[in-house]
Amino acid sequence: MNCREFEAHLGPYVDGELGVTETLTADTHRAECSRCANLARREHEFRQLLRHQPREAAPAEFRARLVTRLRREGRRSALRPWLVAPALAVAAALVIALVLPGLRPSSPLIGELVDKHIAYAQVERPAEFASGNRGEVEEWFIQRAGLRVIVPDYSPSGIRLVGARLADTHERKVAYLLYEKGTTLLSVFVIPLPGKDADLRGTRVAYRGHDYLTHEWKGYRTVSWSEGQAVFGLVSMLEYEALLECADRLRVERSSRTRL
Numbered sequence: 516m517n518c519r520e521f522e523a524h525l526g527p528y529v530d531g532e533l534g535v536t537e538t539l540t541a542d543t544h545r546a547e548c549s550r551c552a553n554l555a556r557r558e559h560e561f562r563q564l565l566r567h568q569p570r571e572a573a574p575a576e577f578r579a580r581l582v583t584r585l586r587r588e589g590r591r592s593a594l595r596p597w598l599v600a601p602a603l604a605v606a607a608a609l610v611i612a613l614v615l616p617g618l619r620p621s622s623p624l625i626g627e628l629v630d631k632h633i634a635y636a637q638v639e640r641p642a643e644f645a646s647g648n649r650g651e652v653e654e655w656f657i658q659r660a661g662l663r664v665i666v667p668d669y670s671p672s673g674i675r676l677v678g679a680r681l682a683d684t685h686e687r688k689v690a691y692l693l694y695e696k697g698t699t700l701l702s703v704f705v706i707p708l709p710g711k712d713a714d715l716r717g718t719r720v721a722y723r724g725h726d727y728l729t730h731e732w733k734g735y736r737t738v739s740w741s742e743g744q745a746v747f748g749l750v751s752m753l754e755y756e757a758l759l760e761c762a763d764r765l766r767v768e769r770s771s772r773t774r775l
């Protein structure tokens with residue numbers, strides 16, 4: 516097993532879902548490769564964090580992570596001065612997220628997606644499968660969970676694909692795509708066959724002939740809709756206009772590929 520293969524099996528390995536032979540070869544690689552040993556340790560810690568994350572992250576811990584994140588962004592900004600403004604915007608929005616009282620999200624599902632987005636934003640390496648290649652990410656979902664996920668291309672808007680992750684929501688697998696615009700994260704969630712749990716609520720907004728629900732929660736903007744047999748959700752601090760544009764592009768890409 517090489518580093519690339521190890522990385523592709525990281526999630527199931529950490530979860531103990533690999534077969535005996537695969538687990539042994541992964542163990543062997545991990546023992547020989549400090550980089551992958553680190554990856555496995557961090558992934559394990561992250562999963563613990565997700566599992567134990569309360570509805571509101573403990574303020575002290577959250578603040579500590581925020582400071583780390585800002586320092587990191589400060590360093591990045593020093594290298595790339597034009598990123599200073601977005602970094603500050605993220606800081607402001609995170610602070611707002613910290614002090615907002617616990618109102619209620621529009622629906623439990625949206626609340627959960629925002630919580631996941633917050634958890635991902637706190638870790639150094641939020642993607643389980645890190646790749647900027649759309650084809651690779653689509654293939655990973657098929658191999659990992661038998662899910663056919665369309666990974667939209669947002670690069671014309673300066674939104675870069677970072678990677679993917681599988682998450683659980685209401686005991687269902689959720690495909691999660693992670694993008695970055697500067698230092699601002701964008702999560703795209705795809706929930707196949709959501710059933711009636713996925714009652715989406717929010718402010719109805721029409722954009723390019725389609726209806727979406729928008730909702731702001733803990734300082735994050737969300738855009739959600741259901742189409743075919745899936746529910747889609749976007750979570751970010753980006754402006755609604757950018758999120759709706761991303762939603763529309765995902766829809767266009769899906770319909771053009773379904774027709775092929």
Ligand SMILES: [Zn+2]
Binds near residue numbers: 518519550551
């Ligand atoms: Zn390795």
